[in-house]
Amino acid sequence: MSDTVQTARRTKNAQALWLIAVLLMLYIPIVSVALASLTNTRYMQFPHKVWTLDAYRNALADYTTTTLHLTSLKIAVVVVVLSVVIATLGALAFARYEWKGRSFFRRAVLLPVFFPQPVLGLALLLSFTAAGITPSWQTAAFAHLVWIVPIVTLVISIRLYGYDVMQEEAAFDLGANRLQVFREVTLPALAPGIVSGALFAFLLSWSNLPLSIFTTGADTTLPEWLYSRASTNYSPLVPAIAMIATLASALVIAAAAALWVLLSRKSAPRQAS
Amino acid sequence: MAQSRTRLLAVLLPLSLLLLAGFVVPIVIVAFYSFIPPRSFEFSSDLTLQNYASAIGDGYWRPLLWSAIGALLTTIICLLLAWPTAKALDRFAGRWAQIATLLIALPIFISESVRLIGLSLFLMPGGGILAGSLDALFGVSIGTILNTHLAALLGLVYVHFPFVLFPLLLGFSLVPREQIEAGRDLGAGRWQLFREIELPLTAPGAAVGALFCFVLSLGANAEMTILGGQVVTVITRAIEQRFSYAQDWPLGAALTMLVIAVTAIVVFPVLKRIDMERLLKR
Numbered sequence A: 001m002s003d004t005v006q007t008a009r010r011t012k013n014a015q016a017l018w019l020i021a022v023l024l025m026l027y028i029p030i031v032s033v034a035l036a037s038l039t040n041t042r043y044m045q046f047p048h049k050v051w052t053l054d055a056y057r058n059a060l061a062d063y064t065t066t067t068l069h070l071t072s073l074k075i076a077v078v079v080v081v082l083s084v085v086i087a088t089l090g091a092l093a094f095a096r097y098e099w100k101g102r103s104f105f106r107r108a109v110l111l112p113v114f115f116p117q118p119v120l121g122l123a124l125l126l127s128f129t130a131a132g133i134t135p136s137w138q139t140a141a142f143a144h145l146v147w148i149v150p151i152v153t154l155v156i157s158i159r160l161y162g163y164d165v166m167q168e169e170a171a172f173d174l175g176a177n178r179l180q181v182f183r184e185v186t187l188p189a190l191a192p193g194i195v196s197g198a199l200f201a202f203l204l205s206w207s208n209l210p211l212s213i214f215t216t217g218a219d220t221t222l223p224e225w226l227y228s229r230a231s232t233n234y235s236p237l238v239p240a241i242a243m244i245a246t247l248a249s250a251l252v253i254a255a256a257a258a259l260w261v262l263l264s265r266k267s268a269p270r271q272a273s
Numbered sequence B: 001m002a003q004s005r006t007r008l009l010a011v012l013l014p015l016s017l018l019l020l021a022g023f024v025v026p027i028v029i030v031a032f033y034s035f036i037p038p039r040s041f042e043f044s045s046d047l048t049l050q051n052y053a054s055a056i057g058d059g060y061w062r063p064l065l066w067s068a069i070g071a072l073l074t075t076i077i078c079l080l081l082a083w084p085t086a087k088a089l090d091r092f093a094g095r096w097a098q099i100a101t102l103l104i105a106l107p108i109f110i111s112e113s114v115r116l117i118g119l120s121l122f123l124m125p126g127g128g129i130l131a132g133s134l135d136a137l138f139g140v141s142i143g144t145i146l147n148t149h150l151a152a153l154l155g156l157v158y159v160h161f162p163f164v165l166f167p168l169l170l171g172f173s174l175v176p177r178e179q180i181e182a183g184r185d186l187g188a189g190r191w192q193l194f195r196e197i198e199l200p201l202t203a204p205g206a207a208v209g210a211l212f213c214f215v216l217s218l219g220a221n222a223e224m225t226i227l228g229g230q231v232v233t234v235i236t237r238a239i240e241q242r243f244s245y246a247q248d249w250p251l252g253a254a255l256t257m258l259v260i261a262v263t264a265i266v267v268f269p270v271l272k273r274i275d276m277e278r279l280l281k282r
Helices: A002-036 A054-061 A063-096 A102-110 A117-130 A137-161 A166-173 A178-206 A222-231 A237-272 B002-033 B050-057 B061-091 B095-109 B112-123 B129-138 B149-172 B177-185 B190-218 B222-226 B235-243 B249-273 B276-281
Strands: none
Touching (some): A002 A237, A002 B095, A002 B129, A002 B149, A054 A237, A063 A102, A063 A137, A063 A222, A063 B002, A102 A137, A102 B002, A117 A137, A117 B002, A117 B249, A137 A178, A137 B002, A166 A178, A178 A237, A178 B095, A222 A237, A222 B112, A237 B095, A237 B112, B002 B249, B050 B249, B061 B095, B061 B149, B061 B235, B095 B149, B112 B129, B112 B149, B112 B222, B149 B190, B149 B222, B177 B190, B190 B249, B235 B249
């Protein structure tokens, strides 16, 4: 008996070690970026002789940093707003309403997700050009939507599956009209799903490289700029801007987490009653 | 009845229009371009298979093969790494597992450019993070795998690992713990537990993860540029070159159609078998 207990403990320790190793591997490159940003020499010679925040000062003073962030932000905001609206409606068709073509629709929605993104980007580029549309940040936002809306639809659907339709019926029985039911019952119940969907949309758009690279035309997003500067013309400015962009998205995660907690707290008592 | 049909149409329409305009129509346009005479730009009526002949005959199958091999290896390695990880996370249910899961999820949302730059800075020879630290701490100087196939593969595995892990984790959460314990009580060994209980029950999650990983790494290009030093040309790069430098859209379109065909061959059979609803509903 004590033998099996000991084996179980040993397995558990091995598993804990494995998880720590996996986490280390995942974070080593990110820590590397942070370390590389803390110097001022063009050629990296780690450990740095001079540790400095110069690269951050330069990055903040550089107009490019602002332009890149603004382009990425414009795209992300458009993607968040449109994808939340389209995906919330889509999720209702996906998970809530019973209809004949639903199982086909469910699979069709998934197809863009299971599709190589750069190939989608190239196909869209060819189509834009064929249609005489000059690629810009707007076309990139459209490309992002094609990939991100299906994912947000899935995220909101998960919430919808756990949702009790009887609440709506009860509200109707109590004399509420359709708009009231949507505003007072459906929307609050879906709110946490919508917030996580919006967060997914923002982060996936903010960090997207494979679609942006072919669809932004003359505009440049953050990941695109980092990608092109990583292979040619590297300087500590590259990791510094990478860190600034990452911290910006971390702030968004924190804000969304706060909102999520607030909303779940608000909708919880209503669900309980 | 009529009213509920309008309501269904209203919720269905925006998403359907988006998928039509952003997914179906572009594929149709690419398909059309792939049949027009080489190096032409206008829609014309004389359709030809010449682009496919050059796509296959002129050695363009090579980039496609490289991408397919890379995607396959990435998928296998990711499955092998994700399996024990998902199992461990499932075992340590509780606060620590939640924190670990969150920490594994976060890097997905950091741009792959940032993560790949980090990996290349880590692997850089001489003054790289790894080589420089080893030299400073222990006086050991090491070489580098940067600009090799291996480095590109490492990048592919690094970027796509979470895409395999999370569906697999979802699969593991479907395995009732009692069933494993029952199996153990009945004297099943570790291998038997794996083959008879864990594997069949987690198969849908593993399949979704593997599919995700294969398809995403099939189109991957940044790993080869930043880490692999372009030692081989991958299919995305080949298509891009046809579109931009060579100004040969029809050939680029034919290559794109070949990738779409490979994707379809892999995706459709798996998607058909998997019950997404069951996986999502839990």
